[in-house]
Amino acid sequence: MAGESVIGDGLLQRVGAEDASSDAERGESAWIEVIHKMDQVYADLVHYQVELEEKNSALEEAQHFIENVQTSMTDVLIVCDINGDIKQANRALQQLTGCAAEELVGRPFSALFESDSRQLVAQFAEKIRSETVYDCEVNLLGSDGAPTPLAMNCNSLFDHEGKLVGMVLIGRPVGELRRAYEALHRTHNELQQAQRQLVHSEKMASLGRLVAGVAHELNNPISFVFGNMHALKGYGERIKRYLEALHGGDDPAACATLREELRIDRILGDIGSLIDGTLEGAERVSNIVQDLRRFSGNQQxxxxxxxxxxxxxxxxxxxxxxxxxxxxxxxxxxxxxxxxxxxxxxxxxxxxxxxxxxxxxxxxxxxxxxxxxxxxxxxxxxxxxxxxxxxxxxxxxxxxxxxxxxxxxxxxxxxxxxxxxxxxxxxxxxxxxxxxxxxxxxxxxxxxxx
Ligand SMILES: Nc1ncnc2c1ncn2[C@@H]1O[C@H](COP(=O)(O)OP(=O)(O)O)[C@@H](O)[C@H]1O
Ligand SMILES: [Mg+2]
Known part of the structure; x- marks a missing residue:
């Protein structure tokens, strides 16, 4: 501001010294014009400077804001260049790795991960050329040396001309979530197991009450199987006696008498239905056992x-x-x-x-x-x-x-x-x-x- 008034005053003094001829008048008005123009240029300059200062402070504020957001993020943020060297890392990453920002910047980002995840993250640079990498599970090397599981997304970073210049990785620590999920899963399985056992033990309890009824059910066919087998045994003995007489050379009249005596013809008429009845009884027993098995089995x-x-x-x-x-x-x-x-x-x-x-x-x-x-x-x-x-x-x-x-x-x-x-x-x-x-x-x- 001081510069403006010195220059301005000096010019006016010189103009005020030449006032005789018209040439001098023209010269004077030209000078005045020049001076006005310069004043205007100067005012514009001042205006631009103020505007620049305002923009600068807005820019600083925006940068501050972004830094604050990054700092308060619980997700890990890593910005890398195209070679995979870290350009920027937020506080969440510094806390998890136990490294300060200065130690992180410039390091290859893959060095932050457990060896089993390195191969996976090494593919990120290639993959992001065609797609965004979503929810990829990787293990970050924690400050205590223990792996910290992260669900990681990775995206391309472009410059103002749209040229690929690097990648942005955002990782969410899923350790707590995973542990909670695993505990939930375990409890759910235990609950299902307990429920299955409950169903089974209730079934066994009512089966215990049913035993008398089932025994009664079994008793019936078993008793007539027994009866029939007993009769068949007697029949067998009589048939044996008759066959022995027949093949022993007894005379036909004696054989006929024996046949009559042993009631062989009745036996032959009876034997079929006795066997059928026995088979039916055995079948009934087998059905009951099948029912019982069906009822008591821990079937799916x-x-x-x-x-x-x-x-x-x-x-x-x-x-x-x-x-x-x-x-x-x-x-x-x-x-x-x-x-x-x-x-x-x-x-x-x-x-x-x-x-x-x-x-x-x-x-x-x-x-x-x-x-x-x-x-x-x-x-x-x-x-x-x-x-x-x-x-x-x-x-x-x-x-x-x-x-x-x-x-x-x-x-x-x-x-x-x-x-x-x-x-x-x-x-x-x-x-x-x-x-x-x-x-x-x-x-x-x-x-x-x-
Ligand atoms: N037919 C019924 N008439 C009256 N009450 C019944 C009947 N069936 C079940 N209940 C009632 O329901 C209750 C629960 O039955 P349930 O779940 O089979 O268990 P539990 O037989 O071991 O008591 C019984 O204790 C009884 O009070
Ligand atoms: Mg009941």
């Missing part, structure tokens, strides 16, 4: 198509035969009901429902149980109804809660309905409880019709 939940009615009959037979007080049972089954689900699970659900009904009917007058299976549109419904006390309104939903039981300790686990509900929904079905207007409860298992 495979969906299959099967006939529901034989399954219902077996479940009813077993439960009723094992019951101390046997209720009157009414079975209302449609001829053929094909369903889609898991037959072992369905059997387990039915046994649970029937055992519950038998339990509430104990010591009641005229205990009655009705199992009705029918098709309704795309569903098959199995209703297990009893004329017991019913379920208090407030417990209608609670009965499906785990460990909800009104039975005395040692008698009920409170898991039967909880597990049955899970098994029903797992196979695309449903299980609901209602009270009957005439008294008693009804459980409705709904399944997919095949």
């Amino acid at each position: 939940q495979q969906q299959q198509v099967f006939e529901l009615c034989p399954l219902v009959r077996t479940a009813v037979d077993w439960v009723i035969k094992a019951a101390r007080d046997k209720p009157r049972v009414e079975l209302r089954l449609d001829e053929s009901l094909s369903v889609e689900g898991n037959n072992g699970s369905t059997h387990q659900i039915l046994v649970n429902l029937l055992q519950n009904a038998v339990d509430v009917l104990e010591d009641r007058d005229d205990p009655r149980l009705c199992v009705c299976c029918r098709r309704e549109a795309e569903r098959v419904l199995v209703e297990v109804s009893d004329n017991g006390p019913g379920i208090p309104q407030s417990d209608l939903l609670r009965v499906f809660d785990p460990f909800f039981t009104t039975k005395e300790v040692g008698k009920g686990t409170g898991l039967g309905l909880y597990i049955s509900y899970g098994l029903a929904t797992d196979q695309g079905g449903d299980l609901q409880a209602v009270n009957l207007p005439a008294g008693g409860a009804r459980f409705v298992l709904s399944m997919k019709a095949a």
Whole structure:
């Protein structure tokens, strides 16, 4: 500012000294013009300087802002040149590696990683030419020498002319997240395992109760297999005696008498049906064992198509035969009901429902149980109804809660309905409880019709 006034004053003084001729006047006005122009140029200069200063301070502010953002980033930021040498690194990286910014700048960025990740990061420079690298898992060498897992993204860095000059790497430490995820995964697996064990032990508990019924079921065919075998043994001995007489050279009349005596002809007529009956008994035993195996096996939940009615009959037979007080049972089954689900699970659900009904009917007058299976549109419904006390309104939903039981300790686990509900929904079905207007409860298992 001081310079301006000195120059300006000096020129005006000189102009003021020549005022005689017109030439001098023209010269004077030219000078004045020059002086004005210079004043204007000077004012512009001052203006530009102010503007420049303003821009500079805005630039400084922006740079400061960017630095602050980089510093407060928890993600790691690395900027490299085209050779992979670090040009800039934020505080998160300095903290994780334990190196100051000056130590990092100029180093090849791949040296920051564990040897198992180096090959991967070495490919970044080539990869970013065609795509952005997303969520690549790499291990950074931590300050304590331990690897720090990072989910890393890598992008190209261009200059103002659009020329590729380097790459920008952003890494998110995933150690905590990964540890939390692994812990969650482990707990989830343990929970699933515990749940499977729960289902199995509940199944074993109800199987224990069924044993008497199953033993009864087995007893019948086994006893007639025994009976038949006993008879066959006697028949065998008589046939042997007759054959010995025949081949021993006895005369034909004596042989005929013996044949009559030993009732060989009756034996020959009988033997076929005895063998058939025995085979049938053995088959029945084998079927029961198969049912038992199906029920007790810790099978996976495979969906299959099967006939529901034989399954219902077996479940009813077993439960009723094992019951101390046997209720009157009414079975209302449609001829053929094909369903889609898991037959072992369905059997387990039915046994649970029937055992519950038998339990509430104990010591009641005229205990009655009705199992009705029918098709309704795309569903098959199995209703297990009893004329017991019913379920208090407030417990209608609670009965499906785990460990909800009104039975005395040692008698009920409170898991039967909880597990049955899970098994029903797992196979695309449903299980609901209602009270009957005439008294008693009804459980409705709904399944997919095949
Ligand atoms: N048919 C039924 N009538 C009345 N209450 C029932 C019936 N079935 C189940 N409940 C009630 O639901 C409870 C839970 O049944 P469940 O889950 O099978 O466990 P648990 O049989 O071990 O008690 C029973 O304790 C009983 O109070
Ligand atoms: Mg039960």
